[in-house]
Amino acid sequence: MKNKATQNHSERDLNQDITRKEALKKAGKYAAVTAASMLIVLSPKESQATSPSAPTPWPGGF
Amino acid sequence: MNNFLSVLGGKSNNLLVHSLGEKKVIWFPEINKYLLADSLVAEIVTALMDGKDDHSIQLACCDRVETNEEQVSALIGEVRKTLFSLSDSAQNGANMAPATLSGFLDDKEVVRRYYRINDVVFFVEYETSRASEILHPKFSLFEIERVDEFDHSLKVFHQNHTFSLQADGREIGSWGEADDHFLGGKFSMEILQQLYGKEEHEWMGVFHASGISDGEKCMMFLGDSGSGKSTLSALLMAGGLDVLSDDFLPVESKRKNVYRFPAAISLKKGAVQALRSMFPELDHSAEYTNKEANKTFRFLSQTNTEPGCVPCIALVFVTYEPNAGVQLSRMPKEVAFQQLIPDSWISPSATNVKGFLQWFDDLPCWKLRYSDNDAMVKTVKKMLNERG
Numbered sequence: 214m215k216n217k218a219t220q221n222h223s224e225r226d227l228n229q230d231i232t233r234k235e236a237l238k239k240a241g242k243y244a245a246v247t248a249a250s251m252l253i254v255l256s257p258k259e260s261q262a263t264s265p266s267a268p269t270p271w272p273g274g275f
Numbered sequence: 276m277n278n279f280l281s282v283l284g285g286k287s288n289n290l291l292v293h294s295l296g297e298k299k300v301i302w303f304p305e306i307n308k309y310l311l312a313d314s315l316v317a318e319i320v321t322a323l324m325d326g327k328d329d330h331s332i333q334l335a336c337c338d339r340v341e342t343n344e345e346q347v348s349a350l351i352g353e354v355r356k357t358l359f360s361l362s363d364s365a366q367n368g369a370n371m372a373p374a375t376l377s378g379f380l381d382d383k384e385v386v387r388r389y390y391r392i393n394d395v396v397f398f399v400e401y402e403t404s405r406a407s408e409i410l411h412p413k414f415s416l417f418e419i420e421r422v423d424e425f426d427h428s429l430k431v432f433h434q435n436h437t438f439s440l441q442a443d444g445r446e447i448g449s450w451g452e453a454d455d456h457f458l459g460g461k462f463s464m465e466i467l468q469q470l471y472g473k474e475e476h477e478w479m480g481v482f483h484a485s486g487i488s489d490g491e492k493c494m495m496f497l498g499d500s501g502s503g504k505s506t507l508s509a510l511l512m513a514g515g516l517d518v519l520s521d522d523f524l525p526v527e528s529k530r531k532n533v534y535r536f537p538a539a540i541s542l543k544k545g546a547v548q549a550l551r552s553m554f555p556e557l558d559h560s561a562e563y564t565n566k567e568a569n570k571t572f573r574f575l576s577q578t579n580t581e582p583g584c585v586p587c588i589a590l591v592f593v594t595y596e597p598n599a600g601v602q603l604s605r606m607p608k609e610v611a612f613q614q615l616i617p618d619s620w621i622s623p624s625a626t627n628v629k630g631f632l633q634w635f636d637d638l639p640c641w642k643l644r645y646s647d648n649d650a651m652v653k654t655v656k657k658m659l660n661e662r663g
Contacts, residue, residue, distance in 0.1 A: 225383040252316050252357055253300075255616040260448065261460035261481045262501055262620065263413075264541065266524050272596075 282306070282322065282362035287321035291625060293552045293632040298609045300632060307623040308361060309616055313339060317356045327358060373446035376432050389425065390417040391580050395469055398425040403433040409455050410462050410557065412563055413538035416576045427469050427524035429462065440465070460620070463523045463537050467536055471527075471581060479528040480621040481633050486519030486533045489659045493519055493533050495641075497615065503595030506546040507651065509575055513553040514652035516659075518577050519585070526587070528627050531634045533587050537580035540661075544571045549648075551600045566634075588662045590615070591641045591655075599644040601654050 284290065284305040291302040298446050299317035301310040312320065315336065322332045329351055336347040379402050386407040390397045390413070392523050401407035410431065411418075432439040438458045440447040442465045450457045464481070468474060484498040485508040498504045508521045520536035527534060542550065547557050557573055564571045592614060603619060613637065639662070645651040 233422075240352060251311075251313045252354060253311040253613060254357065255613060256622075257307065257309070257313060257616050258460075258618070258620040260457050260620060261464045261523070262456045263459035263463060263485070264483070265456040 277630045279362035280399065281325065283324065283358060285324070286326075286378070287324040287417070287577050288620070289428075289477055290324065291628055291632070292317065293634075293636070294628075296608050301359065301376045302628050302632075304623070304625060306361060306364070306626075310361075311612060314476075316350070316449060318355060319351055320358070322576065323351070323355060327419060334524075336391065344377060345557075354577060369550045371437075371451070373451050374432070374434075374437065374593045376434065376439055376441075376451040379432070380434055386411075387421075389422055392413050392417045392466065393580070395427070396422060397469070398428045399431065400429070401431045401433075406433045406438060408433040408460060408563070412561070412572075412574050413541065415561070415574065416580075418538075427465075430466060431458070431462070431509060439489075449539040463536065463538065467523075467525055467534070471534060473527065476622060477528055477623060478532060478622055479627050480528045480619055481621075482524045482615075483522065484524040484616040485521045485662050486518040487655065487659075488519050488533075488585050491585060492515060492588045492659065492662075493585045494591050494655070494662075495524060495533065495587050495660060496591045496593045497618070499554070499618075500595045501646075502593060504543055504593055505540050506549065506595065507593055507645075508540055509542065509546070509550050510648050510652055511655055512540075512578055515548070516652075516656070517579050518560065518652070519583075521577075527584065527627065528622065528630055528633075530584075531586065531630065532541050532584035534584040535580070537577055539574035542575055547657065548558050550575070563575070571653075574651045587638065589641060590635075591638045591643050592660075593645070595646065597646050599646045601647055601650040602642075602644040603654060603658075604642050606640040606642045607642060608636070 288303060293300045295311070297313065299312055299314050301312065301317060301320055303310070310320065319332060319336070321419065322335070329620060330349065332351055333344050333347045337344060357655050384399040384403055386410060387403055388401070388407070390399065401410065410481050427443055430441040432441070436452050437449050438452065438455060439449040440458060440461050444620050447461050447465065448457070460481070464475065478570070482495060482497065485504050487496060488492045496504055496507060505521055508518045512518045518540065519533055520538065521539060521540040523536050525534045526532070542557070551557055552577055557575060558577070560573045563572055590611060592611065615635070621628060643651070643654070651655065
C-alpha cells in the first residue's frame with residue numbers, strides 16, 4: 214500500500230514536471246506575444262552635435 | 276485609415292530591417308527613426324506597412340506562436356498606435372530653417388580669428404564674443420596671427436538669440452541659443468570635411484565618444500556627460516595611448532575607419548585637479564566657466580594632432596563609479612544600441628544606415644566601470660592588445 218502510494222506520488226510529480234515544462238514553453242511563446250513593451254522607438258540626433266557647454270570666460274581669464 | 280503609411284515611407288520594402296541578436300532593428304528612411312522590436316512585433320510592423328488587414332496578420336501570428344486572437348489583436352493595436360505616433364512626430368519635427376542674413380549687425384563687436392589646422396587655414400568671424408567663447412576654446416591651440424590668404428571662411432552670426440552658420444558663403448543652419456551644441460556640431464563638421472576633403476554623405480556617423488588608439492586600431496568610449504569620459508581620455512593619453520577625438524568622433528562610410536578630430540579635450544575643475552601632475556600645462560591654460568551650470572573648464576590639447584584614421588575594434592560604455600576598481604563586462608547588443616542611437620548622428624542615407632548597422636553588429640560592446648585610474652589604463656591597453 215505504501216509502495217503504491219509512493220508510486221502514485223512519483224507519477225504525480227512526473228505529471229507535474231511535464232505540465233511545468235509545458236507551461237514554461239507556453240509562457241515563452243506568450244511572452245513573445247505580450248512583449249509590446251519591447252517596441253522601442255529610437256531617434257538619432259538630427260544633426261552633428263558636440264557636448265553642450267556654453268562656457269563664458271572666467272573673470273580676469275582668457 | 277492607414278494614413279501613417281505615406282508619412283513612414285509606404286511599403287515595407289522601403290524600410291531597412293536588420294537582425295540584432297534575437298531582436299530586429301527597423302529603420303524608417305522618411306523620418307530617420309529606428310525601431311527596436313522582437314521579431315514577432317517586427318513582422319507586424321512590416322505587415323501593417325504593407326497594408327495587410329488585421330485578420331490576415333492575426334492568422335499569420337497565431338500560426339507562428341501559440342496564442343489567441345485577442346492577444347494578437349491587442350498587440351497589433353499597440354503596434355499601430357506606435358506607427359501613428361511615429362508619423363505624427365515626423366510631421367511635427369521640423370527643423371529651424373537656415374536664416375538668410377545680409378551681414379553682421381555691429382562690425383565693431385565681431386571677433387575675427389585665424390586657425391591653421393593640419394595645413395588648412397580657416398578664417399572665422401564670430402559676430403559676438405559669446406559665439407567665440409562657445410566655439411574657440413577647443414581650437415585655440417591652432418590659432419595663428421592674421422594672414423592674407425586662407426583656404427576656408429566660416430561666419431557665425433548671433434542675432435535675435437539665434438546662432439547661424441555660414442561656410443564659404445553657404446548657409447549651413449540656424450539654432451536657438453539653447454541648442455548651441457548643434458552649432459558646435461556643424462562648425463566641427465565643416466572643419467572635419469575640409470581637413471579630410473570628404474563631404475557629409477561620405478561620413479557614416481559622428482559619435483559622442485572618445486576614440487582611443489594604439490596607432491593601429493582604436494576603441495570607442497561612450498558615456499553621458501559627467502560619466503568621466505574626458506578624464507578617461509586624458510588618463511589614457513598620459514598612459515601613452517593616442518586620443519583621436521574626445522567628444523566628436525567621426526567614422527567614414529567606405530572603410531568604417533575612425534578619424535582623428537584634433538579639438539582639445541574639455542576638462543572640468545575636478546578632473547583638472549586630478550590630472551595636473553600628469554599635464555603641467557593645465558596650470559597655464561585658460562579657465563572658462565559655464566555660469567548657468569556653475570562649472571569651470573580647462574582645455575587640454577591632444578598629444579598628436581596629425582590627420583589619420585584607424586579601424587574600431589570595440590565599443591566601450593564607460594562610467595566613473597567610486598569604489599568600482601575596474602569592472603568590465605559584456606553588454607547585450609540591444610542595450611548598447613538603445614544607448615548609442617539617441618546620442619549619435621548617423622548619416623540618414625540607406626547606404627550609410629545599412630553600413631552602420633552591420634558595423635555595429637560586428638563590434639563587441641563592453642561596459643566599463645572604474646575608479647582605479649592605473650588599473651583602468653592597464654585594462655584598456657590589454658583590451659587593445661587582445662582584440663586587435
